[in-house]
Amino acid sequence: MDVVDIQSEKTSKHLNDQVRFYRLTRKFVDEQDMPQEARQIMYYSLAIGHHLGIVDCLQSDMDCNGEEYLAWIQGLPKESEAYRKMKGFLxxxxxxxxxxxxxxLASAFKQIDIETQSEKSSRLTEGLIDILGAIHREPNMYLMIRGTVQ
Incomplete structure (x- = not known):
């Protein structure tokens, strides 16, 4: 990792965000006030694998602030795919x-030495591993990590 990458992490505008971890809990088709012709198009698109008309319901499972997020992912090897993926939030x-x-991600976070993590980072790692396990058991699920201005 070069100096520019390290500097960009520490100056990311998202360090001031509240970071929320949203897990997909359910999906439904929004048919309210939809003309019959549009329904036919929607059902056809669903049949061929597109998700037109699907509403995802997300539930916030855990959160932290941007500084805590950065400290948490610092436990990952900087050259790893896991670090690159998680750094995308910043x-x-x-x-x-x-x-x-x-x-x-599960492999990378399980390799972090628990002794090097803060209490918050440990809770985030444990929570992420639990969510990843739920996604493994239900492959239609996903996790969205999104920042909101505090």
Whole structure:
């Protein structure tokens, strides 16, 4: 990791955000006040694999502030794919974790020495591992990490 990357982490505008971890809890089709022609298009799009008309219901499972988030991910190896994925929040203010990310992230976070983590970082690691386990058991689920201005 070069000096520019380290500097960009510490100056990210998202360090001032409240970071929320939203887990998909359910989905439903919003059919309210929809003309019949539009319903037919929506059902066809669902049949071919598109999610037009699907509403995702997200539940906030845990949170921290941006500084705590940065301190937490500092436990990951800086050259790892897990660090790159999690650092995306500091760049974009939002990341999404899908089933294809769970093994890589779970392995990386399980390797962090618990003795080097703060109490908050330990709770975040434990919570993330639990959520990743839930995604493994239900592959239609995903996790969105999103910042909101405090």
């Amino acid at each position: 760049t974009f203010g939002e990341i999404t974790i899908f089933p294809e990310h769970i093994h890589m």
